[in-house]
Amino acid sequence: SARSLAKAVGLSHTSVQRIWAAHGLKPHLTKTFKLSNDKQFVEKVTDVVGLYLDPPDRALVFSVDEKSQIQALDRTQPGLPMKKGRAGTMTHDYKRHGTTTLLAALDVATGRVIGECMKRHRHQEWLKFLRLIDRSTPKGFDLHLIADNYAIHKHPAVKAWLAKHPRFHMHFTPTSASWLNQVERFFGLITGDRIRCGVFKSVAQLEAAIQDYLDHHNADPKPFVWTKSATDILEKVARGRQALESQH
Structure with missing residues (x-):
């Protein structure tokens, strides 16, 4: 704090604050980050951004x-x-009534979301969701799915199913690069708009609220607009690595 530093260096806390302001320093703020160490980072970024x-x-x-x-x-x-x-209020403590998992597929072009809640998230549920995507999309189109590196996405049973459904094409984001997956932005919206502020007395009530949100979203979907090229992203990551290496 300004006061603790002022005491340590023998200045007034207002002097410390003026010095910080003059140099654009904000010691009370910390930003988190993670640079991917994926050996195929360049290829995966280029592939996903190209889509x-x-x-x-x-x-x-x-x-x-x-x-x-x-x-x-x-x-x-x-x-x-x-x-x-x-402001509206709610108690800081709560009662837990169980959990659910939302599996979602965001259509990058339209913003429409195919979603379903399931009790677990094993490869069996993932296969069930792939079948739902298959049923919910026109048969004459190939399907390019952008996913992370979670083990169930690469399970042998999943690979066998994909081999029998050649219109499906999997594209994997680099490790530690969830920001590259647009559906994460949708998860942020549903969390802030509906889940975090909700009161649910059962899992069934929670799942009904999620389905209602999906229906409302899909009634007037809007896509997220991706603007950064792969070159822009790779250059920014390179600058981040250079900054880290210069400090360590």
């Missing part, structure tokens, strides 16, 4: 993933509604 900016003809591109361990949380006491001069 976003220049999708293949006669094909649909989906960003897919699981949002696991979504908790059905009930508050221990009723909250108060928002009114003039006061």
Whole structure:
């Protein structure tokens, strides 16, 4: 803090604050980051961004993933509604009523989401979801799925199923690069808009709320607009690595 540093160096805390401001320093803030060490980072970034900016003809591109361990949380006491001069309230403690997992496929071109809640997220559930995608899309189109490196996406049973369904093409993001998967942005929206602020007395109630959100979203979907080229991303990552190496 400004006061603790001021005490250590023998200045007033206002002097410390002025020095920090003059040099653009904000010691109270810390940003998190993680640079991928994937050996195929360049190839995977180029592949995924290419699908976003220049999708293949006669094909649909989906960003897919699981949002696991979504908790059905009930508050221990009723909250108060928002009114003039006061925010809405809810208790800091809660009762757990179980969890569910949302499997979602975001159509990159339209913003529409194919989603289903399941009790677990093993390769069996992943296969069930792939079949749902297969049923929910026009048969004359290839399907390009962008996914992370979670083990169930590469399970032998999944690979065998994909081999029998050649219109499916898997594209994997680099490790530690979930920001490259657009469906993560949708997960952020549903968490902030519906899940985090909700009160759920059962898993069934939570799943009904998620389905209602999906229906409302799909009634007027809007795609996320990807603007960064693969070159822009790779240059920024290279600058990040250079900055790290210069400090260590």
